[in-house]
Amino acid sequence: MCSMQHIAIAMVIMALTTxxxxxxxxxxxxxxxxxxxxxxxxxYIPFCVLSAMTFPDVFYSTTPAGATSPHxxxxxxATMVALVLAWKDKGLVQVALVAVFVAVLxxxxxxxxx
Amino acid sequence: MNEFxxxxxxxxxxxxxxxxxSFTFGLIAVKMGFNPLEATLISLTNMASAGQFAGIxxxxxxxxxxxxxxxxxxxxxxxxxxxxxxxxxxESDIPFYKRAVxxxxxxxxxxxxxxxxxxxxxxxxxGGLMSTPIIGWTLGTFLGAIASSLLPPMLQGCFGIAxxxxxxxxxxxxxRKGRKVAIAVIVSALFSCLFKYVPALSFISKxxxxxxxxxxxxxxxxxxxASIKEIKRTLxxxxxxxxxxxxxV
Numbered sequence: 001m002c003s004m005q006h007i008a009i010a011m012v013i014m015a016l017t018t019x020x021x022x023x024x025x026x027x028x029x030x031x032x033x034x035x036x037x038x039x040x041x042x043x044y045i046p047f048c049v050l051s052a053m054t055f056p057d058v059f060y061s062t063t064p065a066g067a068t069s070p071h072x073x074x075x076x077x078a079t080m081v082a083l084v085l086a087w088k089d090k091g092l093v094q095v096a097l098v099a100v101f102v103a104v105l106x107x108x109x110x111x112x113x114x
Numbered sequence: 115m116n117e118f119x120x121x122x123x124x125x126x127x128x129x130x131x132x133x134x135x136s137f138t139f140g141l142i143a144v145k146m147g148f149n150p151l152e153a154t155l156i157s158l159t160n161m162a163s164a165g166q167f168a169g170i171x172x173x174x175x176x177x178x179x180x181x182x183x184x185x186x187x188x189x190x191x192x193x194x195x196x197x198x199x200x201x202x203x204x205e206s207d208i209p210f211y212k213r214a215v216x217x218x219x220x221x222x223x224x225x226x227x228x229x230x231x232x233x234x235x236x237x238x239x240x241g242g243l244m245s246t247p248i249i250g251w252t253l254g255t256f257l258g259a260i261a262s263s264l265l266p267p268m269l270q271g272c273f274g275i276a277x278x279x280x281x282x283x284x285x286x287x288x289x290r291k292g293r294k295v296a297i298a299v300i301v302s303a304l305f306s307c308l309f310k311y312v313p314a315l316s317f318i319s320k321x322x323x324x325x326x327x328x329x330x331x332x333x334x335x336x337x338x339x340a341s342i343k344e345i346k347r348t349l350x351x352x353x354x355x356x357x358x359x360x361x362x363v
Contacts, residue, residue: 007152010173010182014166015159017186018193023217025197027210036347040340045332046192047288047295048302050281052331053164053189055303056310058278064271065145075275082279086286093131095283096138096276103272 062103074106121242128223129250136251138276139166140258145270146174150259157255161221161248165190167277168328181326188329196225205234212237219244222284294339302335 062075082099090098136157143153148170160166165186172182197220204213216237224244228235262270289296309319309327319327 014169018160022193022220026201027213040343042195044298044336044339048332048335051299051302052306052328054278054281061274064267082282086283092280092283096279099279
């Protein structure tokens, strides 16, 4: 972990960047985007960013800090369940909470089975 | 009914939904070494789920500031699009300072509700709409940060999957309905995996907490799909001119 000052500066940078992104279009832009390629590109970007962030990191996401090896089993099963629920158009909160529940269940049951 | 009160009523379910997710953020931030005050402030000043998670990972990894700016920018780029879309939908005579207030809380969910409004979006309505989600997001983070030390490590670990599953819940429904969104999602995930597992490329995912790998994977996926659409458009135009040409004969 880095110094308090570094964290403080980083926090200000993060907040400013996020805010500028939001304020510039609504504050200044009154015309529509013209270039169709750019329109499509910005349409796909959010999905792509979320996908790249999720895979493959989701498979390491249930591993507690300081564990010696990744807990792939609970993460994989919970991910499968989340994919199925999302496929059925379930809401964000429901998908997330059920996945956590499944991961906990697998973590508790796995040592009893193997 | 008062527009502000109507906004509050509409925004309250978002507030409730934000609590478990921001709770997870608080947990993870403290697990990474931030203190509860820092975690809560990050939530209050950003109001951005994915961007915040990526941000704390970069800060913890000691990434340079420029990478923090670029990653935050790319991950939050969608807000720019939402803000742009909202700029066409707000009452045109809303002064800049009011727009500046509204900009603070253009999140996926708040934007979605505002976009569904019939007619122009009024400032008091948006003010009401954004107020309780801000409270929920901040409060949830604080609770998660405090609870972090109380929860056993196994449970703390399992909460880590909540955010990713929220992302899955965001990307899967549109990917199921649109083939090109599906391609975009799969291509980006594949590149992200390549950067992690191909030894010759793994330096990319190791630099700065994985920020660059996310940016490059996302840009490649989105550029590919935007180009496919562009090619299809060009082909369609060509076909149209051909058909027109035929009719002249």
